[in-house]
Structures are given as structure tokens and as C-alpha cells.
Amino acid sequence: MAKTRKDTNGRVLQKGEYQRKSGTYEFKYRDSATFETMSISAPTLDALREAEKEALRGVYSGVKVGSIGLTVNNAFERWEAVKRGLKATTRSNYVYMYKTYVWGDLGKKKLKNVKKSDVKAFYNRLYDGGLKANTLDTIQNVLHQVFDSAIDDGYILINPCDKALKELKAEDRNNRLANRTHLDEVLDIAQQERFKSFMLDHETFNHWYPVFVVMMETGMRVAEFTGLIWDDIDFTNNIIHVRRNHTYNPDPSTRKSVHHISTTKTVAGFRDIPMRVDVQKALDVQKSLKIRCVDTIDGVSGFIFANRDGHVYHQQPLNLALKRISRECNEESLQKGLPLLPSHLHCHMLRKTFCTNLARAGVDMKSAMDLMGHSDVETTMGIYTKATKDMKKKAIITVDEYMKS
Template identity: 25%
Template structure:
């Protein structure tokens, strides 16, 4: 590795040739000066050359964070995740890591853990949820990890940052009275079976809209959850695999649920007969009169209207799932069975979400323990 030293006025400077630019092929050099003596400059130059030869030196990246995060997301990260996930995280990157980020126009090599913590505090002040800020943190961590692998920075500043602990928002669920009022209000609506299935099975909205007739075993009264429907801008409606491996599951249902589904099937037969070739048969359980996928956003608009008409507490579609789970758990259904029904990764996830709903009657515990102790006592005291 070539290097030389020269004197400039009263100080000394060293210059070392770096490997040529891998993209342009141009010559590159590292220059450092203001050494008081030639000996001091030569010692520093030798140390730098050793670092360079052993691969310990990393040239500071002058790439702007905003340029890097966009390139990382578009050319790397988005190609490794589901299209629906990429779309939601694309918004997060644009909104919070580029437009609403104080260090967006800083170079990669200057960003610190303090900068990142300041970003999190800004989001907290703007009243974003702690869980959402943790998602921003996860994106930053992944992005900076890749920057390290690409030799743009030496270490990941996000790993030294301190994201807020998740504070679970209060769960909104309906009482039996509100469930019945909402279903009464929904009767006669084309979307009634969708809301009915959500309340009676705990299925996610995308899982319900992605349901096909081949997924339903009417004889065994079982629904097989195999896919989910989502709408992605510029791509349209797409079917993807469920959220986790455990989300692919079998859900036993009652006779009443089967009857509701059979009525939907009969309605579709009438549509096909009336429309003939104009009907687009996608085997979907829930579709438009032309057989096309239901717009997920339209389901939400209808739900808001029906909630207002029924005069019940306003909740999200996902809270229908929470309502289903809370009813089962409050009536002593085994948490392992509830977890399998909801498609959680494991019962621990279910417990973390619904622990506050589990019956907490401990009045008989002391007597049970005392009785067991007495029954297993070898010699009376």
C-alpha cells in the first residue's frame, strides 16, 4: 500500500492510496494532516495502512440517509416480504423516515443513537402509539444492519437507541346486547354473513374475504383457512398466505354458521343464473354480484354505517375477533383451543393479548393446596 508524507507550513500530512472506486474505477486517496512532527505523521500513516490491509478501515459514507433508506427499501427489503406488508411499510418509510425525520438529510456516518432517540420522542409527542414507534425502530434496525453489511457504516446506531416499551391499548369489545343489536341492524345486508362469520369464528377480515367454497367442508362443519385477500395500490386485489404458519388452520363451526353459508351459496347460484357469462366465477364465498372480490375498505364503510344505525359502541372490524375470543375465554374455554382457533403462533401470544380477560377466581386455591398437602402427608403431625 503506497503512502507518502509532506510538510505544509509547520505541520505534516500523510497521503495513502486507497483501492480504486469499484464503480467508476477512479483513483482514491486518504489524506490526514496537522501532525506536529514528521515522526508522528509517519506513525499514524503506518497504523492506517495496517487497518486498511486488515480490512478494519471503513471509509465514512457520505450518502444521505434519505437516499440510502429509499434505495434499501426499493431494491432490497421490499423484494423479501409480502406485497401487502411492503405497501404498508412503504408508507411508514416515506411518512416517518423521510418526510418526518430530522436526520433524513444527514449522511449515514453521522447518525447517532441520540438522533434516533430524538426521532422516537418526536413521534411520542405526536401521540403515535408505542407499538407503531417500535415498528419504526424495527425498520431502522434492519436498514442499518444492511448498511453495515454493505460496508457503508461500521456499526448499527439503532441498536444503541432506546425505543419506548409497548403500552397495550385498551381493547374494545361488545357485550352480548351490542352483538345482537348490530346483527339485527345488519340483517338483510349483503355484508351480514361477513360480520356474522367474524363474530362466530374470530377470523380476520382478509381471511374471510379470501375464503373459497373449496375451503368449506359442509359435512364435517369445518372451515379451512388457507389464504387472505388484500388490496395493494397499483396491483389490485391479491391473495397471499395467512399472517403466520399457524394462521393456516381448521375452524370447527356450528350448524347455524353452516346454514348462513349455505344461504350465501344459494344467493350466488341465483346471481350466476341471472348473469350467466357476465358472472366471473372465482369460487369466492364473499364477492360482488359479478363474482369479483369484495373491496375490504367497503366492508369498513358499511360497518360504520350499521354501527351508527344500531347505536352501539364504535369498534374496528378486528375487534369482532377480540369479541369472539373474549366470550370464549370468559366462559372457561381452554386457552390452547382458543389460540388454535384464532391462528396465533402459540398460546403465549393469546395469553399476552387476552390475559386480562381470563377468569381470576382464586378463592378456592388456598383450600385446594391445603387439601393436597394433607392428603400427601405420610405421618400426621
């Protein structure tokens, strides 16, 4: 009969448990995957047995014991080391977001201890601190991949990021809907005409006319628009070839923003956009300004849209210019009784305006999807649905007038 082993306090030690001469405790067992003898230590028997539960749970479920000491940051470093298929700009953005927001917070936690409530609490802290929901989306994207990678490696059983952002995004959407300024996501026809005429006739803002007319009348993303070079314009057939993205994002190592050229955001983004007459005229105006872009980015030069110093535009100065134009335009419009522009006018609103114009003109969903460079129809449909609400109201009024006649 096996001899019963006890510690110095007289407690019975179970199979695999040992007390060292120093008084600390050790548990030895065999890893079911590698058949190696593994060991964990603890200062007390109670602490050892808590660690035993986790270790044995791993043995029976296939989770590796090595995960006991891993932090979320360790898992991120493992994921980053082997992750393939990301554009350089996407990878840079992921790393920057992780190092800025996750590394010093959730990233310090032990991987095995992270629960969904921890992830939700982390997102809530960031949101309450002023971070936008779309930024949280990016953080969720990279974190979800990190935890998925840890599951594939056998370090954890479930992904605590699954649907962790769902409730917060719903709350954010409701908050935005409650704030009526966010309902004006597009310019109506009168606002578009006012916007263009104000820039064209204003001595301070007229150099912005070709910039924002081309943006609004083609629906290009900012990164696509600022990445345009003159060779992309086919003046013979009146077509713009969208072939690349230009981004200006922080470098994870230096935290300084740098310019990059990459392929379009999606395969669908690689497309041709026919030019309307207004776009052709706007590009002619841009040519007449004779602004030569001095920048060469990742071997690409000849950018169409550059500031007066010859440097290619990026999103921040464009959005700032739109806010200034909106403010100045509205001051004048109030005096003259003309249509007002949204005070929060920004680049993406011009892209949505283009898509809404397609809906207003009765362009079919597939063609609109292709022109916008959307990779899934749901994105296009979301804009079309909002646009067609007004169209339905007008249709009912038309039918009502017909029935009365």
C-alpha cells in the same frame, strides 16, 4: 531525518496529509480490508482532520470508508436489492412505508451520522403528526433491517434503531388506557346478541349479517376472511379451511392500491376452523343472496364475500360499515333501553371477541392459539388475561355466596 512538510499557512502536515495547488487538502491511507489506497478531500485542514478521524476509526474497527458518503436511502436501496424471503405484499408494504415516510426525511441523512436520538426524534415527529403506533412499528421493522444490513456490510458499527420506539409505544399505550373508549376492545355476550339481531332485522343492514357473523364467530383476520373462496368451505364436515391472505395495499411505484393474494400471514395461519351453527346459517344466507364475485386476483376467483357490484371486500369498506351499523344500532338501542355497541367498532374487535369467547368458554390456551392462527402464545395470552379478569371477579362472588349459604 524526514523533512517536515507544512501547508501554505505554515501548519505541519501529518503523515498522509497533502495540500493541493488549489489550496484544498487531501488525506491518503490504505484500506485495511482491501489494501487499496483511499483518499478523502476537504476545503480546510481542520475539516480534513475531522474526516480523518472517521476514516481511521473505520480502518481500526473494520467499518468501510465508502460509508462516508452513503445516505440511509442508499442503504435502503442496497437492502432492498438483496433482501429475500419476503412475501410480495410484505415487500410492497415495506417499500411504500419507507418511500412515504422515511425517504424525504431521515433517509436523506448520512448513514454514519444517524444517532438513536435522530431516530427517536423522527418517530416523535410522525407520531405527533397523527401517525398510529402500529404504523410506526412497520417503519421501525424495515428501518431496523436496513441498519442491520449496513452493519453486516461493515458500513456502521451499531444499529440506531435498537429500542428506539420503546418509550413512544409505552406512552401510546398509556394514552390509550387513559381514554376509556379504547378499553372496550371486545363485545360482551349481550352486545354480540344485539349486534346480530340488529343486522338480521334491519332492511338496510341485513346483507351485512353473514359477513360480520362469520367474521366474529370464526376469529379470522380480515385478510383471511376476504380471501375465502367457496372451495374453502367443507359443508360436509362443517370446517373452514384458511389457506390464503387477500390484501389491498398501495403499490410503491404508482401509489395506487392493488389487490394481491398471498399465503397466510404466518405458518400458524394455515389452519382449519370448525363451524358453529351460527356460521353455517350465515353462509347459507350468503349463498341465498346470489352475489357473484367478478374478480380474479392472482389467478384466484370464486370469492365468497363481495359487494353488490361483485367486487371482493377489503378492510376499509368493512370498517366503515361497522361504524354505520354501530351508530344506527345505538340510536335505536337508546330508545328501547337495549345494550349499546362500541362507537369505534371495527373488524379486529370482532376477532378479539372470538378469542375472548374461547377464554369465557374455558377453551385451553393451545387450542385457542391454533384456532386464532397465532404464531406465539403471548398474543393469545394477552387476550386471555384480560378476559379472565372478569371471570375471576365472578368466581370470587360465587365463592362468597357459597360461604354465606
